[in-house]
Amino acid sequence: MSLLEPMFAPNRRSFLKYCMITLPAVSIFPRYLTARTNQLAGKKVIVIGAGCAGLGAAQALMRAGADVTVVEGKTHIGGRISTDWSMGVPFEVGAGWIHGPDAENPTRQLSDAVGAKYVITNDDNILVFDRDGDAISKDRLEEINQKWERSLAIVDGTLEKDDLRSLRKAIDDLTVDSIGNPGFDWAISAYTEFSRGAPIGDLSATLHDEDKSFDKPDVIVTTGYSAMLTPLAKGLDIKLATKVFGVTYADDNISVKTKSGHFSADYVICSVPLGVLKSGSIKFDPALPDPYQRTIDQIGFGSVTKIAFKFDNAFWDTDVQYFGIMTEPMGRWNYWLNYRTFTNENIILGISVGAYAPIADRMSDNELARDSLEVLRGVWGDKVLPPVQMLRTSWSLDPMAFGAYSYPTPGLSAGQFDYLGRPIRNRLILAGEHTIFDYAGTTHGAYMSGLRAAQVLIKLNG
Ligand SMILES: Cc1cc2nc3c(=O)[nH]c(=O)nc-3n(C[C@H](O)[C@H](O)[C@H](O)COP(=O)(O)OP(=O)(O)OC[C@H]3O[C@@H](n4cnc5c(N)ncnc54)[C@H](O)[C@@H]3O)c2cc1C
Known part of the structure; x- marks a missing residue:
């Protein structure tokens, strides 16, 4: 099945062009969506942030039997994946390209699952x-x-x-x-x-x-990047417009503070962007351990x-x-x-x-x-x-992001990114594109970090 039909009736020249760039679909359902189990039955998990890291974690945890609530500060899901259709064609406010859309790329798999159509962008043109x-x-x-x-x-x-x-x-x-x-x-x-x-x-x-x-080669999703969020959000309890301002954690429980009330849980996965962690707008009690806070301060967060x-x-x-x-x-x-x-x-x-x-x-x-x-x-x-x-766009001014994506600054080690994904007091786990060095700054990296956080939590209960 060709997924690369152009969004308009092509002339002969563009028809030839599109013929050359057709990619076969790689799978009907994303392989990264895990099988259903009851490993986490009876466990309550709160996921902060409904970007692809948070949604990926929440979906995997729900599929492992956990009682999951996602709390999202904005009035929509997706975070740095957001498609604006007001021009009649997609304007990607955040991520615009699937980088390396081969069969193993989870963003490609999720996009295929919703019948996305793509156009390969030619850097040489x-x-x-x-x-x-x-x-x-x-x-x-x-x-x-x-x-x-x-x-x-x-x-x-x-x-x-x-x-x-x-x-x-x-x-x-x-x-x-x-x-x-x-x-x-x-x-x-x-x-x-x-x-x-x-x-x-x-x-x-x-x-x-x-x-x-x-x-x-990279592709643009002509049917809109944010459609890939649909399978990730399916079946989840997502509380929109619920900005978190505090997380209190102890050895035996953890609670999340929002204007609409406090939520208690066994575990929290916090997938807010690095810019939000840097800003201190979420108060952790106790404060995040030194190596985490130092790393948050050290990893760079730029804008585009x-x-x-x-x-x-x-x-x-x-x-x-x-x-x-x-x-x-x-x-x-x-x-x-x-x-x-x-x-x-x-x-x-x-x-x-x-x-x-x-x-x-x-x-x-x-x-x-x-x-x-x-x-x-x-x-x-x-x-x-x-x-x-x-x-x-103006990502560095967005109070739910404060920037676009993370990058290594001088003196940092690659391991520090992934260190951020280690559980804190076995209750709190950070996720997001800034917690995975190999694929930092990408949608697939963010999603993989969410899956990893879910795996860590499942292992804690294993
Ligand atoms: C302009 C731009 C261009 C990009 N281009 C590409 C590209 O072409 N290809 C690519 O692969 N990647 C690209 N990226 C990067 C990619 O978009 C991100 O790496 C990825 O989407 C991050 O996902 P995430 O889940 O880690 O974070 P996010 O998507 O930012 O999700 C975090 C969520 O947390 C929420 N949140 C924040 N604070 C709070 C709070 N206090 N309480 C509750 N919720 C909160 C946010 O609203 C957000 O929904 C681009 C990003 C930008 C900004």
Whole structure:
């Protein structure tokens, strides 16, 4: 069965394109949904947060026989998976791509289970513009890409494991004509800063690419990313708009404080984002043990800002999937996705990353529109007319997230991420993308961390 039917009647050219990118469905039901047992019969568990980590944990625990309640601060489930349809096609407020959608990727499995349709995004279908707004040649882009790859290889091949440098510092120390070169700055920002959600000045030089990935080119879910949450939420008792402000735990019980009352349980799985843990908006009593709190303080949490504009007419080349723009300062609207390559809508989606993302997050809608349209006008000039619709994000200001995804800072060890997932006093378990080094910052990583938390709890009762 083909799951990649386009969302519109394709012309011949797009038909050929879609034929080439068809992926077979890998399974009808996600293999990651566990079989039903009664291992946890009689046990009460509260899961804080209805993102894919929390829902994954809750679903697995319910299937193991536990009495599970999910408490979620927002009025909807999904957390950093959220699809906005107000433009008529999906605007992914949070996660936009399934990274490595091979048969083993649980996000792919969950999406297949709801009949999702996908489009493979082609990273090579890109046109990059220099600081004067002129398109660079394919050869020049190839040189830039090679320079980016070589510089990272030099860093990876030179540094000892305990080196405390940031990626920026290491590149600056070990390579020539890289940082400060407009082409290199664009590549390291559009590729590395985007994928890690971090400014390279804050990213560990030794751990920046030590994580793992599934296979196959990334895909966009044209039927909306958030549909994959349906099988995860099925049958669960989820209390929405129930923000947790306190967790009190002892050796024999644990309770969760919300404005709608206190909930007592045998166990709590806390899957709120790292930004929320850092903010201290949930008071743990007693305070989290030192190694946990230190790790929470040390792991980085960055932002990624998206803006989508819908125009009456496309002023850009509608066959090109991505546009790169060598903007200043680094990270400012330097990567754009052309929706015309997978929908009929004249929509273009811009991304700000690295140190610029939190700056963009703080802009008013008017300021943000002016700032990003200025970048587009630097390339397409007066052809850029006022948009008819605009959508934006500001994750670092969201009190239920305070950022986009976690990253390793200098001095951190990979094991610290997973350390956070160890049970605390055998009552409290943290989950979420920030607790799994190998797949941090992804939806599949978050989900796998939730399953792991459920497994830990089952083992505690084994
Ligand atoms: C802009 C952006 C782009 C991304 N792009 C991708 C991508 O392309 N591919 C990919 O795989 N991943 C991507 N990610 C990362 C991915 O979205 C996350 O790693 C994943 O969704 C995190 O899931 P989680 O369950 O750990 O956390 P969340 O989804 O954040 O869930 C935590 C839940 O806890 C709730 N909560 C917070 N505080 C409280 C409280 N006090 N009381 C009760 N509930 C609370 C939140 O509302 C939320 O629902 C992106 C993220 C962002 C923000």
